[in-house]
Amino acid sequence: MKEIVKWLIESEERAFKLYEKTAGIFLDDEEFAEFLLHLSREEKRHGELMKRASEVIGDRSDYSSLVYIDDKMKQGIEDYFSLCEKKIDTKEIIKGDVIACIIATEFSEWNTLFLFVSNTLKHGHEEFNSTLPKIQHHMRRIEQFLESQTGFGEQLQKLKNLPKIWEEKILVVDDEPVIVDMLVAILEEDDTIHSASNGKDALRKLDDEHYSAIVSDVDMPLMNGIEFYKKAVEKYPNIRDRFLFFTGSFDLEVLDFFKQNKIKYLPKPSSITDIKKAVFEIISR
Secondary structure (H helix, E strand, C coil), X not given: CHHHHHHHHHHHHHHHHHXXXXXXXXXXXXXXXXXXXXXXXXXXXXXXXXXXXXXXXXXXXXHCCCCCCCHHHHHHHHHHHHHHHHHHHXXXXXXXXXXHHXXXXXXXXXXXXXXXXXXXXXXXXXXXXXXXXXXXXXXXXXXXXXXXXXXXXXXXXXXXXXXXXXXXXXXXXXCCHHHHHHHHHHHCCCCEEEEECCHHHHHHHHHHCCCCEEEECCCCCCCCHHHHHHHHHHHCHHHHHHEEEEECCCCHHHHHHHHHCCCEEEECCCCHHHHHHHHHHHHCC
């Protein structure tokens, strides 16, 4: 296990520096640079978690590993890093080179080993419990960026065909079945979707499930979206940042409520891209 953790620390540090340095080269491409900076920050956090793993393991013999690093896999990842680093140093790197490196390394056994270490240590060490969703968010950030680019359709499809390591649950609240079906079709590709036709029904569902995001209308029978939000926050204070209102109701009172409570909202209609992006931002916050 020690050898695996040591290599992971080195790899996370290498990826963090590579993404950060590459972002500086592509400052003219603001979207790409911001994407790389996001990845670099996440890799830095991953590295810190593996340093914590090293501290937990220490010299204990009960963490001896039943698996080891495959030399071919290890060399392949290191070769990709070396190639990118060389092109960065010689100013020859292009966007396609960086994306090829990201795909080849991030969707390899590198992250499988990361999950293996975290799952081994999570019993008795709470800081390792949230690793699965964090890695899935990391992967989805990469997929979503590729979706916004042209020329990477084949690579993107291969990534989408990989088994998910974690699925979030999202609650859609709307009294119009057509709207519910539309949102389910947009969001179920990545997550598990539950639905409710009004705030009263939705509030009951919160008692039984943990939802990473709640997409709600405002105007609904029995209990409207604003009342649902108030009651949900009263009962579960930490839920306030998980709401996204998707609504056609934009009178001044509603808008003031959104602004005062810093609630995210989208108008009906909105683009598929905007809906997916808004939900992802809530989930990965």
